[in-house]
Amino acid sequence: MGKIVPFCVWIGIAFLMTCVRTMDTAVAESEINIISRAEWGARPPKSRVNMTSPVPYVIIHHSYEPDVCLNRSQCEKYVRGIQNFHMDTRGWDDIGYNFLVGGSGDVFEGRGWDVVGAQAGPDWNSRSIGICFIGNFTDKLPPKEAISAGKALILLGVEKKKVVTNYTLYGHRQVRPTECPGNEFFKLVTQWDHWKPRNYTAE
């Protein structure tokens, strides 16, 4: 009796903690609707370089152009437009970002977790996941649906061991000479978990 009771309590606590952890993952996954490349009609990449996971950084962007989209079909059209721009005008292998987030709260798979992006320059691409919020967030914030989807996507990356648990979050402007992800949005990003101060300096 003397030893069995504490043992049962211990097992009970361990079981509860497992349940809570499982629920956490389930929450992260169910909060996000990830639209695959096939679903949004992506062109195949010209080439791909595998990512070494988990990565230590997450980098936040805005698209600047086009401006925000508010429903899935319009966002899909914008994502296809961004891919065309990156491949045909910029000459990149594929859409640059690892993921994109629409104003509707839909998440679009770009290069995904496992492929190195073209989003933050050669020093950062192979050690970061780049997430682009579609819209021009110079003077306004992304819709709240987009913000919660973007945050849930980062949590999912940690759960899937694609992003380290103690990752560092930066806005694009902290690693490259750019206004991205827009003044208004950047101010908000500096309040997110894991954000760290850093100023861009020519490397």
Ligand SMILES: *[C@@H]1O[C@H](CO)[C@@H](O)[C@H](O)[C@H]1NC(C)=O
């Ligand atoms: C990249 O990853 C894919 C999918 O896991 C794998 O099939 C391929 O062999 C890898 N390529 C290299 C160069 O490691």
Ligand SMILES: *[C@@H]1O[C@H](CO)[C@@H](O)[C@H](O)[C@H]1NC(C)=O
């Ligand atoms: C999506 O948004 C666009 C632009 O505002 C609009 O033209 C279109 O009708 C909307 N589509 C749906 C299904 O709501």
Ligand SMILES: *[C@@H]1O[C@H](CO)[C@@H](O)[C@H](O)[C@H]1NC(C)=O
């Ligand atoms: C983005 O928003 C800013 C502030 O409203 C505006 O000055 C700028 O022209 C916009 N950019 C585009 C490409 O629309």
Ligand SMILES: *[C@@H]1O[C@H](CO)[C@@H](O)[C@H](O)[C@H]1NC(C)=O
């Ligand atoms: C994150 O954790 C790893 C492993 O414990 C450690 O080596 C690394 O320095 C930590 N990074 C940061 C930014 O704290």
Ligand SMILES: *[C@@H]1O[C@H](CO)[C@@H](O)[C@H](O)[C@H]1NC(C)=O
């Ligand atoms: C970045 O620059 C701002 C404005 O010049 C300054 O206040 C801040 O201390 C700098 N941060 C770092 C980490 O150097």
